[in-house]
Amino acid sequence: LNVVHFVISQDVLRNRLDGRLICLNPDCQAVYSLKSSELKPRKDMECDICHAPLGVRKDDQAASVAERLRVYAEHERALLGYYRDHGVNPIEIAADRDPLGIFEDFKRFVTVEAA
Numbered sequence: 001l002n003v004v005h006f007v008i009s010q011d012v013l014r015n016r017l018d019g020r021l022i023c024l025n026p027d028c029q030a031v032y033s034l035k036s037s038e039l040k041p042r043k044d045m046e047c048d049i050c051h052a053p054l055g056v057r058k059d060d061q062a063a064s065v066a067e068r069l070r071v072y073a074e075h076e077r078a079l080l081g082y083y084r085d086h087g088v089n090p091i092e093i094a095a096d097r098d099p100l101g102i103f104e105d106f107k108r109f110v111t112v113e114a115a
Contacts, residue, residue, distance in 0.1 A: 002110050003083050005076075006095035006102070010069050017060050021045075025052035038098065 019035035028050045033039035041047065045054045059068065080090055091109045095102050 001088055003088050003090040004106065004110060005080060005090040005092050007092050008095040010073070012096045013069060014065055017065050018062075020056070020060050021054040022057055023047035023050060023052050024055045025050050028052060036098075038100075 016033065016035060019033050021032040021034065021041070023030040023032075025047065028047060030047055030049050031039070032041045032047075032054060041054060046052070047054060058064065083090055093102060093105045093109070
């Protein structure tokens with residue numbers, strides 16, 4: 001059993017969510033970021049895939065983000081404690097970097113076995 005704990009500060013999370021956009025086409029819902037050059041849309045406020053307008057999710061607004069982070073921190077502590085109490089030490093991956101670097105670390109630590 002592998003348990004992965006993505007370690008990131010709430011300030012970095014707030015900053016990422018603050019610039020997140022999604023495609024408003026319900027069949028697409030591609031995700032973009034105004035804060036990451038790799039994830040910026042090619043055209044301002046237009047989906048690269050389906051050309052629909054982009055917008056902000058309601059739960060990405062400041063008040064919603066603060067509540068989501070509070071609840072997450074509460075559950076994170078309990079869940080990590082549960083695994084440690086049962087002899088499983090979570091693998092910690094720094095998640096305050098670019099998404100591709102995080103994914104490369106994740107692939108190094110976690111293998112998927114065919115069923």
